[in-house]
Amino acid sequence: MALEAGSLMVIVPAYNEAGAVGEVVRGVRETMAGVRVLVIDDCSEDATVSVARHAGAEVLGLPHHLGLGGCVQAGYKLAFELGYDYVIRVDGDGQHAPQDIPRVLDALKTSGCQMVIGSRYAGGTPPRTSWVRGLGIRFFRLVLRPILGRPVHDPTSGFVGVNRAALELFTRSFPLEYPEIEALVVLQRKSFRFLEVPCQTRPRLAGQSTITALKSLYYIVHVLLGVFVNILKYEGRRRRQ
Amino acid sequence: MMDRLLMVMTGLSVALLALVLVSVRRAHIRVEYSVSWLVAAAVLLGLSRMHGLLAWMAALLGVESAPLALLMIVFSVFLMVFFRFSVILSHLKDHSVALAQRVAILEFHLRSLHEKEPDQ
Numbered sequence: 554m555a556l557e558a559g560s561l562m563v564i565v566p567a568y569n570e571a572g573a574v575g576e577v578v579r580g581v582r583e584t585m586a587g588v589r590v591l592v593i594d595d596c597s598e599d600a601t602v603s604v605a606r607h608a609g610a611e612v613l614g615l616p617h618h619l620g621l622g623g624c625v626q627a628g629y630k631l632a633f634e635l636g637y638d639y640v641i642r643v644d645g646d647g648q649h650a651p652q653d654i655p656r657v658l659d660a661l662k663t664s665g666c667q668m669v670i671g672s673r674y675a676g677g678t679p680p681r682t683s684w685v686r687g688l689g690i691r692f693f694r695l696v697l698r699p700i701l702g703r704p705v706h707d708p709t710s711g712f713v714g715v716n717r718a719a720l721e722l723f724t725r726s727f728p729l730e731y732p733e734i735e736a737l738v739v740l741q742r743k744s745f746r747f748l749e750v751p752c753q754t755r756p757r758l759a760g761q762s763t764i765t766a767l768k769s770l771y772y773i774v775h776v777l778l779g780v781f782v783n784i785l786k787y788e789g790r791r792r793r794q
Numbered sequence: 795m796m797d798r799l800l801m802v803m804t805g806l807s808v809a810l811l812a813l814v815l816v817s818v819r820r821a822h823i824r825v826e827y828s829v830s831w832l833v834a835a836a837v838l839l840g841l842s843r844m845h846g847l848l849a850w851m852a853a854l855l856g857v858e859s860a861p862l863a864l865l866m867i868v869f870s871v872f873l874m875v876f877f878r879f880s881v882i883l884s885h886l887k888d889h890s891v892a893l894a895q896r897v898a899i900l901e902f903h904l905r906s907l908h909e910k911e912p913d914q
Contacts, residue, residue, distance in 0.1 A: 593898075615898045619891055627895040631902060729891060 567645030671712030
């Protein structure tokens with residue numbers, strides 16, 4: 554079946570989000586009638602799959618737990634195979650407002666950028682977050698500024714839209730564990746561009762974040778290493794060429 | 795002191811060799827992954843039995859005490875083995891992720907096909 558030009562798929566990575574994913578899927582379907590919603594289930598131990606299907610989503614079920622990056626990349630690979638032109642990712646915990654999807658899609662279609670980030674800090678009231686996470690975000694803004702050659706306000710946002718060019722790139726190269734920041738570097742190395750549009754953030758609909766202060770520190774070290782490895786990899790390849 | 799340490803090292807090397815060979819025979823370790831351990835055990839066995847070679851290596855490393863040189867060599871050999879296994883593990887993880895994604899996508903396509911088929 555051939556897709557219409559400008560076709561959109563919304564992907565929702567989810568792991569043990571039975572309490573929130575149904576509301577997320579219904580919200581997306583109400584806002585974007587007729588758009589295909591794909592929940593990528595990262596081998597949840599709760600009823601995420603059945604709740605998502607009941608709410609009207611299709612489910613891509615991973616056979617074992619891959620972590621966020623592997624989960625999102627599986628969705629990108631499927632969307633690319635199915636021929637979609639645009640993919641927008643929203644998190645399965647309900648923190649992203651589906652009403653912002655049209656704004657991200659519009660920016661993707663009109664800006665000429667390959668990626669659009671729904672930014673919590675690009676306008677309006679910034680979300681409440683722990684001091685370690687806040688410090689981490691500020692730190693990565695500073696680190697990324699010279700690498701990307703421009704400021705990025707919300708490098709850790711999971712509300713992201715990509716066009717087909719970025720989709721094709723991410724099917725081949727996408728960080729496996731904490732993808733958001735490294736994905737920006739992967740894009741930049743290919744001279745792709747990104748744009749931030751202001752978006753709302755809501756409290757989680759259910760459950761609690763599993764990110765503790767200690768995990769935040771591990772995240773910072775892990776991502777920092779990933780960023781520099783990406784740069785070294787690209788520079789090495791460029792020199793060989 | 796030195797003789798006892800070398801005897802212990804000989805015993806450990808022989809035990810490691812035996813353990814790896816038995817594990818390969820019982821298919822607990824694949825042959826390609828046993829090679830690193832066998833080489834490491836053989837190096838340790840050789841050094842612990844050839845005192846002249848150990849003394850020469852200690853002099854080469856600039857260490858006065860042969861037992862200390864032996865410990866340094868043991869540490870380096872196992873570090874190399876662990877590094878080799880980290881590389882193998884990383885490749886396996888990449889393959890396992892790609893495979894899991896492929897399986898999930900194929901299952902998705904299969905499910906879509908089944909849902910499209912009329913009831914028979």
